[in-house]
Amino acid sequence: MTRHAAIRAQIEARILSGALRPGDKLPSEAELVAEHGVARMTASRALADLVAAGLVVRRRKAGSFVAVPRAEESLFGIPDLRATLGPGHAHAVLHRATRAATAADKARLGALPRGARVLALQVRHMAGAVPQAIEDRLINLAAVPEAAAEDFGAAPPGSWLLERVPWTEAEHRIGALAADAATAALLAVAEGAPCLVLDRLSRREGLPVTAVRFTYPGDRHAFTGRSTPRLREAPQPGMRIS
Amino acid sequence: MTRHAAIRAQIEARILSGALRPGDKLPSEAELVAEHGVARMTASRALADLVAAGLVVRRRKAGSFVAVPRAEESLFGIPDLRATLGPGHAHAVLHRATRAATAADKARLGALPRGARVLALQVRHMAGAVPQAIEDRLINLAAVPEAAAEDFGAAPPGSWLLERVPWTEAEHRIGALAADAATAALLAVAEGAPCLVLDRLSRREGLPVTAVRFTYPGDRHAFTGRSTPRLREAPQPGMRIS
DNA sequence: TAGTGGTCTAGACCACAGC
DNA sequence: CTGTGGTCTAGACCACTAA
Known part of the structure; x- marks a missing residue:
């Protein structure tokens, strides 16, 4: 070296x-x-x-x-919704539960020690009266114990985590799915409507930190980005959700 | 400076x-x-x-x-389909036409001089007998005149272009759409099925080079990626389509 | 083996922004 | 005003590899 x-x-x-x-x-x-x-x-x-x-x-x-990570330039250049939707954005925590990790939780977060506890959240993001995204998130409380005492009323969990937890690795998946009945109701779209789905798993030095799925109505959102050949003095501007 | x-x-x-x-x-x-x-x-x-x-x-x-650009690490880390699908991949040019740019072409490529000619292509990508993607592409022949004489039988247009034309700027959009009747037939999915759509516009020093839309069946493809904090000696591995 | 890049040194001058 | 980073110099030794 x-x-x-x-x-x-x-x-x-x-x-x-x-x-x-x-x-x-x-x-x-x-x-x-x-x-x-x-x-x-x-x-x-x-x-x-x-x-x-x-x-x-x-x-x-x-x-x-x-460096203090800026919420506007989140993982993979996909910013969190606060920066995207601007002042009209509001979020509401629909479900909140702490529990011992279930088999399904472990499948999402990856290897967890026995008896690990997780915080499960469902958050709906709105722009005015229009639903913009559903956020289904799991947080590994072993990695972020202070999340247990946070109500995420001020900052949505993505922004809250980004400013507190350094990350070393993330996996992403962007796909398209038909809205099931529950999702359709929450997003105010027809059942079966195409939705853009972003899954992300973040780790810190191998330890799973959080797994999240954002579901966006296909007619309201897309990931957009500009890129140039990666220059040292001009970092990638990254994607925006628009 | x-x-x-x-x-x-x-x-x-x-x-x-x-x-x-x-x-x-x-x-x-x-x-x-x-x-x-x-x-x-x-x-x-x-x-x-x-x-x-x-x-x-x-x-x-x-x-x-x-540097010779490698097809595997295309724009924005989204590789072209050749590298993704591997040896089983085949592509077929379904439509091919050169024409004076129409108003619709100009809307896709951006500002073009009067009388500019474009090459329009529709390509279907297969893995074995299963359709994997539809590629609708416009190439600005003022930027890439040699494309007019290319039949894209050996390499699909994305790979062909990447190895010949340096780019300085690209815009991307990833969205979800319901398959219309024509797309559904080409992809062998039901009409209305959710599809992942990638639009990309590439320029070289302001001159539009190519605009392309890839349409993937939502049940067969997703963009996946890993990322780490950007390290000079460990460049971003980028996305894969899987 | 010789050419080329990779790294390092021990200085130097300058620009800028806190103090 | 002064500490700090940003850049540059004119050398040096070494590692690698293509010829």
Whole structure:
């Protein structure tokens, strides 16, 4: 491993483990130079890589800090609904339950220890009086214990989680399904109407954090995005839901 | 503009304009040093940025070369169907026409000069005897004149284009639609069945190149992906269609 | 084996934004 | 004003691999 990669890995591990939290100050280049006995360009390279990875922000004179994830640029470039729908957006928690993980829960979240507890949520997102999406979410309380005491009245669970839990891996699936009777009723569409479905499973260092399914009425939503060849100084703008 | 950015921009312009084609050799670091009067690290940084942008590949002793886009990692990480479906995949051109751009064509491709000619294609993708997708594509012949003489028997148009035409910008839309009668017949699904629809418009330096709509049966396909925080040395694996 | 890229050093000057 | 990051230099050694 190269020296800049070693420095980078050390800092990255502290961020991903939670020892360093979003907003915390990192060592300055000069401190890294003294600590690791390298040239400043080497320390600078390590921090620059962390910036490219989105884990760190740097400000002149102020220093380097653990990046605070912005809700607008969620996983895979698919933002959460708060940013998408804007001020007219409202959400309501339809169901909320904590329970020992069932077999079905384990199938969604992946391997969980025996007796693991999960928080199951169903949230409906509205734009005015028009239903825009149904969110079915499972949260692994072993990974996010503070979720048990949260009512998600102010921020929907996606935004709430994004600002608190660093993630290291996510799996996504975007498909199309016909609305079943329950979904159709909640979304105010005809039974059998085409719906866009986004499934996402997020992990932190192998530990499942949350599994979520968003169901959007096919006539009201699409994922849109712009992309350019990935440039270091122009990160991918990502997808929007529109 | 910094010196490494200037060197990078010069090379990038030559690649995007087509003056340098995929596979062409770029100046070595030593040549860039002599040409621009900079230190080697500065030239190296310019080339490293181009590698990060995916425009360049570098091999020790051999040199730096314009990257040949791989069909497996298409725009937005959504690969073309050849790579997805593997050896069992076959495609057939159902319709093929060159014509002066109609109003509908211009609506899909965006601004075109008067009298612009386009190639319209409809292609069906199969896995064995099972239809997997319908591809409706428009190609701007002003941007890709050699497409007029291509029959797309060997490679489907997506792969063919990707290997020949550099792109600088793309817009995407993923939605869900009910299959109309014609689509249902081609995909061998019931009329009204939910379908996943991917629309993509690609441009090269503002010039529309191609607009395409893929329609997938909702019960046979989904876009799946894994993602990690974007690391310079571990590029996004991207989506797969499965 | 020689050319090329990959990394690192120990300096330097500058721009910028907090203090 | 000063700490911090951003960039650049002119070297150096090494690793890899294509010739």
